[in-house]
Every structure is written in C-alpha cells, then in structure tokens.
Amino acid sequence: MTSATDDKTIVRNYFNAQGFDRWSRIYGDGQVNKVQRDIREGHQQTVDHVLYWFKQDGATDGLTVCDAGCGVGSLSIPLATMGAVGAASDISEKMVEEAKVRAAVLPAEAMPTFEAKDLETLDGTYHTVICLDVLIHYPQAKAGAMIAHLSSLAEERLILSFAPKNPFYTLLKRIGEFFPGPSKATRAYLHSEGEIRAALRANGGEIKRQEFTATQFYFSRLLEAVKVSK
Ligand code: SAH
Numbered sequence: 001m002t003s004a005t006d007d008k009t010i011v012r013n014y015f016n017a018q019g020f021d022r023w024s025r026i027y028g029d030g031q032v033n034k035v036q037r038d039i040r041e042g043h044q045q046t047v048d049h050v051l052y053w054f055k056q057d058g059a060t061d062g063l064t065v066c067d068a069g070c071g072v073g074s075l076s077i078p079l080a081t082m083g084a085v086g087a088a089s090d091i092s093e094k095m096v097e098e099a100k101v102r103a104a105v106l107p108a109e110a111m112p113t114f115e116a117k118d119l120e121t122l123d124g125t126y127h128t129v130i131c132l133d134v135l136i137h138y139p140q141a142k143a144g145a146m147i148a149h150l151s152s153l154a155e156e157r158l159i160l161s162f163a164p165k166n167p168f169y170t171l172l173k174r175i176g177e178f179f180p181g182p183s184k185a186t187r188a189y190l191h192s193e194g195e196i197r198a199a200l201r202a203n204g205g206e207i208k209r210q211e212f213t214a215t216q217f218y219f220s221r222l223l224e225a226v227k228v229s230k
Contacts, residue, residue: 008118
C-alpha cells in the first residue's frame with residue numbers, strides 16, 4: 001500500500017521533516033529541553049546495553065551487523081569502532097544522510113554502508129540484526145511481519161527494542177509527554193510484550209538476554225533473540 005495514510009509513508013515523511021529535526025537533536029549533544037534530555041539519556045542507555053552485550057561476547061571484529069532503522073547512527077558508529085562490519089539503513093533519507101555525516105569521524109576501512117531503505121526490503125544475511133526503537137512507530141498488526149523479515153536476515157540473533165504496553169505507559173502516552181506535538185496520537189504505539197516474544201519465538205528465536213530502560217519519559221524493553229533453528 002502506498003497511499004499517503006499508509007503507516008510507512010507517514011513515518012518516512014515524519015522522519016524526513018519535523019521528526020528529523022526533533023530526533024536528530026535528541027540523538028545529538030546540543031542543547032535540548034528537559035523532556036528531550038531525559039529521552040536522550042534513556043535512549044543512550046539502550047544503546048549502551050547493546051554495546052555491552054557485544055563487549056561481553058568479545059570478538060566483535062569482523063562480525064556482520066545489520067542496523068535496521070539506524071537513525072543518525074547512534075549504534076552503528078560505536079559498533080564500527082569496535083570492528084563490526086556494519087550495514088546501516090533507515091526508511092528516512094534525511095536520517096541516513098545525517099548518519100553519514102556523523103560517521104565521517106570513522107576511518108574509511110571501518111565505515112558502515114549506509115542506505116535509505118525500508119527494513120522490510122532489506123536482504124542478505126548478517127551475524128546480528130538489530131532494530132532499536134523502531135517498532136514504536138507501528139501498530140501491533142504490523143510488528144509480526146517486521147519481526148519475521150528481520151529474523152530471516154539474522155544468522156545468529158536479532159536484537160530488538162520496543163515500548164511495552166502496560167497501564168502506566170498507556171496513561172503516559174495518553175498524556176502525550178512521550179511524543180509532544182500535534183501528531184502525537186498517531187506516533188507512538190506500545191506493544192504487548194507477550195506478543196513480541198511470541199513473534200520472536202515463532203521465528204526461531206530464543207530470548208537469551210534482556211534489559212529494560214525507563215527514565216521519566218523514555219521506556220524501552222530490549223530483547224536478544226538467539227536463533228535456535230537456522
Ligand atoms: N535505531 C536508531 C533510531 C531510532 S528512531 C537508534 O536507536 O538510534 C526510529 C528510526 O526508525 C527513524 O530513523 C525512522 O526513520 C526509522 N524507521 C521507521 N520505520 C522504518 C522502517 N520501516 N524501515 C526502516 N527504518 C524505519
């Protein structure tokens with residue numbers, strides 16, 4: 001479906017316009033307001049958890065990593081400095097362009113490949129596929145297909161984060177702090193943790209490690225689903 005109201009079209013347009021302004025600022029180190037600073041710190045914790053898992057495992061050198069919905073490269077850039085061979089992609093051209101600018105600090109041989117692409121059109125296989133804080137932009141009905149496709153690209157594991165549904169977060173979302181602005185109602189989807197876990201299992205993933213990050217305005221469940229059937 002390609003109509004203007006299609007979920008992906010809405011998300012791409014948002015991250016090429018006001019969403020780009022908002023999130024590239026939050027995922028940066030410049031001045032932001034209090035809510036944005038809180039979200040920045042929460043998101044950084046999610047990124048740090050993933051980096052820590054790689055460090056725990058050791059031998060990141062040469063591992064192929066697909067960062068689906070890479071944003072401005074907050075994860076791909078540090079992973080590249082650890083020696084991972086990165087394929088970073090995002091549905092928003094603007095986010096990818098900004099990621100390239102920020103990655104310019106990397107030596108040429110460590111440079112991830114950057115591509116503007118919807119995660120469902122990605123192909124190839126990678127040791128690890130990662131998709132952080134992307135599902136929040138899609139309703140539960142879309143999440144299953146996204147997880148199935150991401151799983152099909154992963155040789156060893158899929159690392160995924162999402163905002164879990166519970167009464168408190170549902171209330172917070174309704175109050176609108178998480179996505180301030182006129183279009184907030186269509187912007188944040190909370191997901192049933194049970195359904196996400198079931199989708200990961202259905203695609204051959206067994207949850208090995210998990211984390212939960214909650215600051216005042218940011219909350220994200222992080223799961224590592226290791227392939228049991230390849
Ligand atoms: N994963 C990054 C960025 C999170 S922001 C990080 O944690 O730093 C969410 C990103 O997902 C945005 O850059 C948005 O453009 C991207 N995105 C949303 N839907 C997508 C899709 N279907 N395919 C690929 N990227 C998508």
